[in-house]
Amino acid sequence: MNPVIPAHNGDPDAAKDLLYPWSDHPASGQLRPVADGVGWIRMPLPFALDHVNLWLLDDGDAAVAVDTGYGLDEVRAHWNAILAANARPLSRVVVTHCHPDHLGLAAWLAARDGARVCMTQGEFLGGHALWHQLPGYCVADMVEQFRAHGLDAARLDALAARGNAYRRGVPALPTRYRRLFDGDRLQIGAHQWQVIVGYGHAPEHASLYCASLGILISGDMLLPRISTNVSVLAATPDDDPLGRFLASLRRIGELPEQTLVLPSHGRPFRGIRARVAQLLAHHRDRCNELLAACSTPRSAGELLGTLFPRELDTHQVMFAMGEAIAHLNHLAVQGALSRQVDGDGVIRFARNA
Numbered sequence: 001m002n003p004v005i006p007a008h009n010g011d012p013d014a015a016k017d018l019l020y021p022w023s024d025h026p027a028s029g030q031l032r033p034v035a036d037g038v039g040w041i042r043m044p045l046p047f048a049l050d051h052v053n054l055w056l057l058d059d060g061d062a063a064v065a066v067d068t069g070y071g072l073d074e075v076r077a078h079w080n081a082i083l084a085a086n087a088r089p090l091s092r093v094v095v096t097h098c099h100p101d102h103l104g105l106a107a108w109l110a111a112r113d114g115a116r117v118c119m120t121q122g123e124f125l126g127g128h129a130l131w132h133q134l135p136g137y138c139v140a141d142m143v144e145q146f147r148a149h150g151l152d153a154a155r156l157d158a159l160a161a162r163g164n165a166y167r168r169g170v171p172a173l174p175t176r177y178r179r180l181f182d183g184d185r186l187q188i189g190a191h192q193w194q195v196i197v198g199y200g201h202a203p204e205h206a207s208l209y210c211a212s213l214g215i216l217i218s219g220d221m222l223l224p225r226i227s228t229n230v231s232v233l234a235a236t237p238d239d240d241p242l243g244r245f246l247a248s249l250r251r252i253g254e255l256p257e258q259t260l261v262l263p264s265h266g267r268p269f270r271g272i273r274a275r276v277a278q279l280l281a282h283h284r285d286r287c288n289e290l291l292a293a294c295s296t297p298r299s300a301g302e303l304l305g306t307l308f309p310r311e312l313d314t315h316q317v318m319f320a321m322g323e324a325i326a327h328l329n330h331l332a333v334q335g336a337l338s339r340q341v342d343g344d345g346v347i348r349f350a351r352n353a
Contacts, residue, residue, distance in 0.1 A: 029078030100169025136235025150299025200245020231322025
């Protein structure tokens with residue numbers, strides 16, 4: 001299960017070839033204009049990754065929120081202050097994807113002004129599956145998946161003890177929504193925004209592109225300094241989310257180079273094609289590291305230190321395991337690795353000749 005924020009990995013070369021129009025970020029709960037009718041809001045998160053960027057778009061006599069923040073009283077208070085100062089009700093709440101820092105307060109914000117929630121079906125249903133702990137999306141199934149992939153008992157026990165962390169960030173879920181599809185065009189105020197659906201990080205992640213403004217609200221699909229988590233869920237154990245994520249990145253990379261990217265974490269930047277190229281190289285390097293390590297059969301649990309050579313807390317272990325399995329599955333789909341179940345019941349991968 002991948003119930004909370006992405007496990008991002010530091011990329012020391014990420015600043016290369018990228019241009020940052022702003023040298024700092026707004027204070028928590030403050031609204032900073034970044035383009036005609038587009039405001040940047042930075043909200044706190046209770047994790048090492050301590051912030052999420054949200055966006056407020058002018059919609060005539062109303063406003064549209066893009067993503068909502070984690071379900072904290074502090075975030076609610078910031079929203080109340082921002083919307084009171086803006087003096088316009090919300091007409092719509094657009095959710096890029098179902099992770100708690102994005103979906104967390106959607107039901108609350110929508111109810112506040114009678115706004116409509118807009119999101120893809122995959123994210124709506126994915127959020128409900130995680131919230132209700134359905135089979136394949138529950139903590140117990142995640143722990144068993146990681147056990148099969150060789151994670152040690154102490155870390156498994158720590159993950160089980162956390163319980164359903166998803167509900168802590170998403171106190172309530174929307175029960176109705178307007179379904180978004182890839183290619184949809186949303187008229188928001190004077191500007192039209194195209195929905196670009198991406199895969200791998202979440203079921204059907206929706207980014208928004210405005211050609212007239214030259215802006216991409218990228219959500220978690222494209223971040224300037226850290227790489228988005230790509231994990232395999234227990235519900236789809238043989239899935240190749242990394243392959244779909246890389247294909248989605250290449251599609252985003254076809255947008256104009258001068259596009260201003262508004263990411264969910266980090267500062268807005270220009271250099272979209274350079275950043276896509278960096279991330280493609282990053283995942284290629286990871287795959288090569290795993291190929292070298294799998295000269296003898298190895299499990300995802302045994303390979304955590306190869307991909308993440310640092311101390312990981314329990315929250316990070318969850319994402320690290322999901323990502324390790326994703327890279328191993330991707331190499332198996334490509335025919336570079338073979339998957340086997342040994343006598344101890346652990347799934348291991350070995351390099352093909």
